[in-house]
Amino acid sequence: MRAVKFTRYGGPDVLDVVEVPRPAVGAGQVVVAVVTAATNPGEIGIREGHFADIWPAHFPEGQGNDFAGYVAEIGSGVDDFAVGDEVLGFAPRAAQAEYVALHLDRVAAKPPGLSWEAAATIAGAGATAWASVDAVNPQPGETIVVSAAAGGVGIYAAQLARLRGADVIGTCGETNVDLLTSLGIRPAQYGPGLSRQLRDLAPNGIDGYIDTYGSGNVSLAVSLGVQPDRINTLIDQEAVQRFGVHSEAQEQADTPRIWAELADLVARGDITVPVAAVYDFTSEQVRKAYRDVGTRHVSGKRVLRIMPANNQFRHA
Numbered sequence: 001m002r003a004v005k006f007t008r009y010g011g012p013d014v015l016d017v018v019e020v021p022r023p024a025v026g027a028g029q030v031v032v033a034v035v036t037a038a039t040n041p042g043e044i045g046i047r048e049g050h051f052a053d054i055w056p057a058h059f060p061e062g063q064g065n066d067f068a069g070y071v072a073e074i075g076s077g078v079d080d081f082a083v084g085d086e087v088l089g090f091a092p093r094a095a096q097a098e099y100v101a102l103h104l105d106r107v108a109a110k111p112p113g114l115s116w117e118a119a120a121t122i123a124g125a126g127a128t129a130w131a132s133v134d135a136v137n138p139q140p141g142e143t144i145v146v147s148a149a150a151g152g153v154g155i156y157a158a159q160l161a162r163l164r165g166a167d168v169i170g171t172c173g174e175t176n177v178d179l180l181t182s183l184g185i186r187p188a189q190y191g192p193g194l195s196r197q198l199r200d201l202a203p204n205g206i207d208g209y210i211d212t213y214g215s216g217n218v219s220l221a222v223s224l225g226v227q228p229d230r231i232n233t234l235i236d237q238e239a240v241q242r243f244g245v246h247s248e249a250q251e252q253a254d255t256p257r258i259w260a261e262l263a264d265l266v267a268r269g270d271i272t273v274p275v276a277a278v279y280d281f282t283s284e285q286v287r288k289a290y291r292d293v294g295t296r297h298v299s300g301k302r303v304l305r306i307m308p309a310n311n312q313f314r315h316a
Contacts, residue, residue: 007060033099037120066120068110068122070086085109128156140166144206144207149185150170172190175299195220209224281304
């Protein structure tokens, strides 16, 4: 099979789609034929070696975490799924491959009405947003700010907070004002006047703040009077130590139950997942995808198309 691998730390040019052995199915496992796999900013830091002390690469290293596809094989003891079932899941540093083998607690059923592109984002960006919103605990009528609200995690977090009854303000660039407005999220544009905009948009104060971007958002939230126990950051670990804010992320929502709930919300149209671009499964396109993700100036998600979405496994 083909899979993304890199054999040294570096920029996107170290990424290659190469031939590797197809994984064998084990007891309690399924092998999934991957249709789509998401790309995430955190994968860039791992590939560049910034997190080598915490998450070292084991060369040749794989890439990608969240995916969607068809069950191609089932191992002994597997009763919950059958060959041909549509699933989504989480396979750390292995998802960007034509096939992935993983245990049952790493997959959830994909609803029929959920697009393959959106399904690939559920167990990563979706779960991260879920945990972030849980940490801030929005209540009906409260005002919640989400930084980078048009980004892959932010777009989920802002809509999840709205579903809890909160009034949501999303920070964004000029090009994403219309997108957020269409989703019922009040936009506040980046720039030197952001603090004033937020005060004007929330004259009675801000109750919670979800930081998906870093760059001083936690300090801004504190300056606006948000209590530390109502702030969650995915990026700024220094602020976690300094202010005692939350840092809940994907690990705190890493269960098929949550993935299934998120998948149902997206399939029903309660949450919209904008997909900025879909890339072919070639070395050149994978590198381009991560160059684009690395700009951090995109709306929604960027997804790799690994295999065609035709179910050749149903009658296997």
